[in-house]
Amino acid sequence: MTRILQGFLFDSLETGIFILDAKTRAIIDLNETAIKITGFPRNEIVGVNCLQDICLHGESKCPLTDLGKSMDQVETVLSTKDGRSIPIIKTAKRIEIDGRDCIIESFIDITEQKKLEAALRKSEAALNEAGRMAKVGGWEINTADMEVTWTDETYNIHEVQRGQKVPIDNAIDFFHPDDRECLRSAIQQAIEQGERYDLELRFITAKGNELWVQTACTPEISDGKTTRLIGTIQDITERKKTEIALKKSEEQHRRLIEGLPEGVIIGDIDERISLANKAMGDILGIASEDLVGQNLLDFVDPRYASKIKSQTKQRTEGRSSAYTIQMIHTNGENRDVRISAIPLMDENGIVAGAVGVISDITEQKKMEKELRATYYQLQERLKEIKAIAAISDLMKDIETPLQTILTEILPIACSAFHYPEIACGRIILNGLEVTSPNYYEPESIIKEEIWISGQKAGIIEIGYRELRPENDEGPFLKEEVSLINQIAVDLSQFIERQNAQREIYEQTAKLNAVTQSMLDAIIMIDSEGLVQFWNPAAERIFGYSQDEMLNKNLHSLIASTRFLDAHLEGFRKFQKTGSGSAIGKTLELVGTRKNGSEFPLDLSLTSLKIKDKWGAVGIIRDITTRKQNEETRLNQQKELEIFTSLLRHDLNNDLAGIVGSLEIVQMTMAEDPSEAQQFLDSSLALTNRMTKLLSAVSRIQDPDDEFIVKMVRKVAKLSADTKSGLEIQVKAAEELEELRVLGGRLLPMVFENLFRNAVQHAGEAPTITVEISAKDNQAHIVVSDNGPG
Numbered sequence: 001m002t003r004i005l006q007g008f009l010f011d012s013l014e015t016g017i018f019i020l021d022a023k024t025r026a027i028i029d030l031n032e033t034a035i036k037i038t039g040f041p042r043n044e045i046v047g048v049n050c051l052q053d054i055c056l057h058g059e060s061k062c063p064l065t066d067l068g069k070s071m072d073q074v075e076t077v078l079s080t081k082d083g084r085s086i087p088i089i090k091t092a093k094r095i096e097i098d099g100r101d102c103i104i105e106s107f108i109d110i111t112e113q114k115k116l117e118a119a120l121r122k123s124e125a126a127l128n129e130a131g132r133m134a135k136v137g138g139w140e141i142n143t144a145d146m147e148v149t150w151t152d153e154t155y156n157i158h159e160v161q162r163g164q165k166v167p168i169d170n171a172i173d174f175f176h177p178d179d180r181e182c183l184r185s186a187i188q189q190a191i192e193q194g195e196r197y198d199l200e201l202r203f204i205t206a207k208g209n210e211l212w213v214q215t216a217c218t219p220e221i222s223d224g225k226t227t228r229l230i231g232t233i234q235d236i237t238e239r240k241k242t243e244i245a246l247k248k249s250e251e252q253h254r255r256l257i258e259g260l261p262e263g264v265i266i267g268d269i270d271e272r273i274s275l276a277n278k279a280m281g282d283i284l285g286i287a288s289e290d291l292v293g294q295n296l297l298d299f300v301d302p303r304y305a306s307k308i309k310s311q312t313k314q315r316t317e318g319r320s321s322a323y324t325i326q327m328i329h330t331n332g333e334n335r336d337v338r339i340s341a342i343p344l345m346d347e348n349g350i351v352a353g354a355v356g357v358i359s360d361i362t363e364q365k366k367m368e369k370e371l372r373a374t375y376y377q378l379q380e381r382l383k384e385i386k387a388i389a390a391i392s393d394l395m396k397d398i399e400t401p402l403q404t405i406l407t408e409i410l411p412i413a414c415s416a417f418h419y420p421e422i423a424c425g426r427i428i429l430n431g432l433e434v435t436s437p438n439y440y441e442p443e444s445i446i447k448e449e450i451w452i453s454g455q456k457a458g459i460i461e462i463g464y465r466e467l468r469p470e471n472d473e474g475p476f477l478k479e480e481v482s483l484i485n486q487i488a489v490d491l492s493q494f495i496e497r498q499n500a501q502r503e504i505y506e507q508t509a510k511l512n513a514v515t516q517s518m519l520d521a522i523i524m525i526d527s528e529g530l531v532q533f534w535n536p537a538a539e540r541i542f543g544y545s546q547d548e549m550l551n552k553n554l555h556s557l558i559a560s561t562r563f564l565d566a567h568l569e570g571f572r573k574f575q576k577t578g579s580g581s582a583i584g585k586t587l588e589l590v591g592t593r594k595n596g597s598e599f600p601l602d603l604s605l606t607s608l609k610i611k612d613k614w615g616a617v618g619i620i621r622d623i624t625t626r627k628q629n630e631e632t633r634l635n636q637q638k639e640l641e642i643f644t645s646l647l648r649h650d651l652n653n654d655l656a657g658i659v660g661s662l663e664i665v666q667m668t669m670a671e672d673p674s675e676a677q678q679f680l681d682s683s684l685a686l687t688n689r690m691t692k693l694l695s696a697v698s699r700i701q702d703p704d705d706e707f708i709v710k711m712v713r714k715v716a717k718l719s720a721d722t723k724s725g726l727e728i729q730v731k732a733a734e735e736l737e738e739l740r741v742l743g744g745r746l747l748p749m750v751f752e753n754l755f756r757n758a759v760q761h762a763g764e765a766p767t768i769t770v771e772i773s774a775k776d777n778q779a780h781i782v783v784s785d786n787g788p789g
Helices: 002-014 032-038 109-134 152-158 168-173 179-194 279-284 303-318 361-394 404-414 480-516 536-542 556-557 564-579 626-668 673-698 706-721 734-738 746-763
Strands: 017-020 029-030 073-077 085-098 100-109 135-140 147-149 197-204 212-222 225-237 262-268 273-276 321-327 334-345 353-360 423-429 432-435 444-452 455-464 521-525 530-536 586-593 596-609 613-622 705-709 729-732 740-743 769-777 778-785
Touching: 017 032, 029 032, 032 073, 032 100, 085 109, 147 152, 147 556, 152 225, 168 179, 168 556, 179 197, 179 769, 262 279, 279 303, 279 321, 279 353, 303 334, 303 353, 303 586, 303 729, 334 361, 361 404, 361 480, 404 423, 404 432, 423 480, 423 734, 432 480, 444 480, 455 480, 521 536, 536 586, 536 613, 556 564, 556 586, 564 613, 596 626, 706 734, 706 746, 706 769, 706 778, 729 734, 734 769, 746 769, 746 778
Parallel strands: 729 769
Antiparallel strands: 017 029, 017 100, 073 085, 085 100, 135 147, 135 225, 197 212, 212 225, 262 273, 262 353, 321 334, 334 353, 423 432, 423 455, 444 455, 521 530, 521 613, 586 596, 596 613, 705 740, 769 778
């Protein structure tokens, strides 16, 4: 029986087997499967040291015998005759054979399993590429040194220059202060316990922009420790409150179960079990000794009973074979097994039964099914992400007409469904109805309402024109349902953006109309004092065009140099706090025009915060005219006071002169009428002068410019008419005839008084000389007489 078993195990077992000398590690024997896997003929490999020529685990000592390590279901690499290295799952145990200390190594070629894993990694890479297309950033954290690595899109989201190294604490500081502890806890759990996380958190970019982001992490674990955190980050600001977040693909796949234990049984022609090993008992959940004497068919799913009988018939004909069936565990669970069987001959060469090697492949079957399902889900998710990315590209430009958007969305959405050839759709939105070219009432349909600003505005429908098998939601996959939901959200956000943009345009137009028509200057500066807004009134008042002022320092151009240092000192305080002595008040200051001239102005200043920095808006009014009017009124008041004084003085003198002249006329009228007439003319001139004085006092007039030479001659003639014998000479160059000076009511009276005083002290024949000249933009007037003064 031992010879038969040995021959069967070595010739028919699908698992490779080496029998080694435990001391020398020399290969004593191997089966056909081991020969097939390694490519070494038996005569070339028997006697070869395993450590030197076959095992590639890199040890100079045997892990089992020298190092005391367990070798149960260990993944390692085997060297073949042609120099290839193939991945295997190996189990090694020490046993005693004919009194000799030996090692039995069993191994399975997992090359195909590795290829399947590579295919999965390729699918994962495709998914990552799709993530890039959808503007999803990636990041990694090496747990050994906590070094952070970002993809280009992650730098874009953070608004940080690409290639800049960002420590982990600084990376966390980009998140809102209230969300940082949540993120730190999730990272800690990922490192210490290998837990994944998927969070939606508030976020602040390097430029101060506030976002919502979705960040997810998958720990990479080796030997029970987390060695790396791999994650993604995506800006979900616009769809935070309305969209159903795309579920991240579940990318963690269980490794193929490595090294399934093999069971061995021997049975007769009637399937009665005469021998079973422990591994066989483990497969069925029963002690191996309890299997002896029982019928194999009692442990086989009845559906496979006929298959067992057919295979047994092949054994009676002396043929070997391998096949799969389902056996029943004692807990009632069906187990998928692979059976390799050969005929068992008695001593006379007659078939007495069969020897079978049973490998439990239940987990492998489950894994294959899960891998197929996962691969299928990845493909569907990839289609969904590509469709969402394409639709997002359509909606980048909010100027695109809605009709165009709707028309192009439908073929993209239908092509992403599992059965695109029979998919059709319709969108009804804002009074528009768009259908796919092949649209008619579908047999099965997904509907999603489109809401805009809290009001139902339309609906999107995608369906199949023919019936299809049931799936996640009717005949539809959950990814397809998610896609339609996302399209509805995207359309809602697109129209809301269009509406908001339209409102912004209208408000901007109104604001521009107001600012462009205002007579006061409106100026806005940023936190550095650079001009950001400069309206037409500012151009008119200061003389600088908008192009000359934008992004220029306001203080250095329009502030008076006398007060520049004070302005700059006040602005430095304002930059820190947004407050100051000028904020919220109207101040009277001095400004400088482009031509260098200074002028008075009123400034009303308001602070505003832009991206956490203080700027200001000022309204400036040129008060030059107002100040001139104020000065004129002040001068008029002073002039009135002087007039009052002069009036008392001059009226008294003139009245005295009139009275004296009339008395003389009374005395001389009878003796000399001509002399009396002369006194009457003098009295009339004095009376006219008094009338002018009274007229000047009775009204207030604005100052006016005078032709100075003409005005002096006019006053001289009036004075000469008043005083008989008075001679007044006015001397001025011809070019001074058109010389103007700023005059008023007092200027003629000044000369009248000068002439009168000269007459009083110059004797019987007074002579007055007036010399007029001009120098340095000023008039020079010299009055002299022939009197003693």
